[in-house]
Amino acid sequence: MRLSCNAAISKGNGTFSIETIDIEKPEDEEVIIQIKAASLCHTDLNSLHWGKPLVMGHEGSGIVTQIGKKVRSVAIGDPVILNWATPCGHCYQCHKENEHLCENNSPVIAGSNGYNSGHAHLEGTKWKGQPILRSFNIGTLSEYTLVKEIAVVKNPLPNMSHASASMISCGVMTGFGSVMNVAKITAQDSTVVIGAGGVGLNIIQAAKLCKSKMIVAIDVHENRLAMAKEFGATHTILASKDDNGLIKTSQEVRTLTNGRGADYAFECTGIPKLGAAPLAMIRNAGTAIQVSGIEEQVLIDMTLFEWDKKYINPLYGQCKPQTDFPKIIEYYKQGKLMLDDMVSKTYSIDQLQDAFDDMESGKTAKGVIVFN
Ligand SMILES: [Zn+2]
Ligand SMILES: [Zn+2]
Incomplete structure (x- = not known):
């Protein structure tokens, strides 16, 4: 009809x-x-x-x-x-x-x-x-x-x-998949999440599911960092809006990670001038992952790529909906993934x-x- x-x-x-x-x-x-x-x-x-x-x-x-x-x-x-x-x-x-x-x-x-x-x-x-x-x-x-x-x-x-379920469609899937399907984080890995909004919070809780030994959330909003803690961040850094490319903040991340930098850093802000920021947070041969969909031209200091660093821009958390959605719902059912609070x-x-x-x-x- x-x-x-x-x-x-x-x-x-x-x-x-x-x-x-x-x-x-x-x-x-x-x-x-x-x-x-x-x-x-x-x-x-x-x-x-x-x-x-x-x-x-x-x-x-x-x-x-x-x-x-x-x-x-x-x-x-x-x-x-x-x-x-x-x-x-x-x-x-x-x-x-x-x-x-x-x-x-x-x-x-x-x-x-x-x-x-x-x-x-x-x-x-x-x-x-x-x-x-x-x-x-x-x-x-x-x-x-x-x-x-x-x-x-x-x-x-x-x-x-339905309100909680609808977020699985994209925001939850993108965060969860970027951690589980793309990065495949383990307990030995440290994780940095730049931007604790919808996708960022899902990266944080998926990293927690992977037992990541350190999860550092970075945001310019105090209230979002408080949420990040509830979702599993072990450390939070309140960034200043005039910290260009988050270079100052990246020094704090280095201090937390024995001067080395994190194993993984996720960019979830959608702010073009932060496109290279995850590179500043990771160790040599670490992995930067951009999940916010920045499509603008960005000027990058190429020394940020030194050395052996990877930068990935995965689509939709490499989603296979027919198998990934049931996994997400099972974690939710077991109380291991917070959706209602999101x-x-x-x-x-x-x-x-x-x-x-x-x-x-x-x-x-x-x-x-x-x-x-
Ligand atoms: Zn979306
Ligand atoms: Zn095809």
């Missing part, structure tokens, strides 16, 4: 409004999800400037309301978490087991601004009678969304709050601007839009 519903539409010129969209019935391998909660991250703000109208939102949790004829992994009524890794299974990268980098379907292949539509069914979602793109092909800031079956993972915990505030879709304002001011680690 065809349906109409409200959705947040980015106009592509820096503005958005709540509009009515029309959604067709699902094709064979598609499902319709009634979105119950959609958490926000900075990418959603960026999507206001992607130059084309699109349905916003790329993190979400909801209930299956319609399924196509060939859908087998979920049924009507199932709680599901959305994901934006929908590999084709047969391209060069899929064969290399880099499904998150699928050359046909990844919504963020270079320069595509989260709307490489791949095999998404564009005709299925219309605004003012015309097909409209959806952020990362899932567009979760909408009462309903039509997606590929592979873009949803059934949530085995029916009583889990939701700073919930808003209705009409309060989306307030939610963005709070995120930009650093007031919230994670704001979540909830739908009735």
Whole structure:
């Protein structure tokens, strides 16, 4: 059955409004999800400037309301978490087991601004009678969304709050995966986390799960460092806003690590001039990991790479949603991963601007839009 519903539409010129969209019935391998909660991250703000109208939102949790004829992994009524890794299974990268980098379907292949539509069914979602793109092909800031079956993972915990579950879609997955799948931190490793926002807190708690011997959180906000401690940071450093490239702060990190530098440093601020900061924090042959999605030009002092240092920019924590989401939910169930405490505030879709304002001011680690 065809349906109409409200959705947040980015106009592509820096503005958005709540509009009515029309959604067709699902094709064979598609499902319709009634979105119950959609958490926000900075990418959603960026999507206001992607130059084309699109349905916003790329993190979400909801209930299956319609399924196509060939859908087998979920049924009507199932709680599901959305994901934006929908590999084709047969391209060069899929064969290399880099499904998150699928050359046909990844919504963020270079320069595509989260709307490489791949095999998404564009005709299925219309605004003012015309097909409209959806952020990362899932567009979760909408009462309903039509997606590929592979873009949803059934949530085995029916009583889990949708607000908490929605963060697994991207922010939690990115932090957790960057530690577990990319860095593969061990108990012998020291970890530095620059920026204790939504992704940073998840890196901290994943590093704690790996028993990292030292977890140093760095932020310019006192309240975020307090949160970092709750999530597992063993040390915190309040950085000064005028510490250029965090060079002064990196001296404190060296003092904490026998003058050597940390084994791993994660950059989670999204601030371009901090793009090279994790290099200043690590030891020789250590690993810097940028998880914030900086895409601007950055001037780098190449001595920061000395010696034998690695710098990785992983996508989506090298996510394999069908196996990684259940792992995350199992840790949550065992009380080893804090998700409920990460939701700073919930808003209705009409309060989306307030939610963005709070995120930009650093007031919230994670704001979540909830739908009735
Ligand atoms: Zn592929
Ligand atoms: Zn995100």
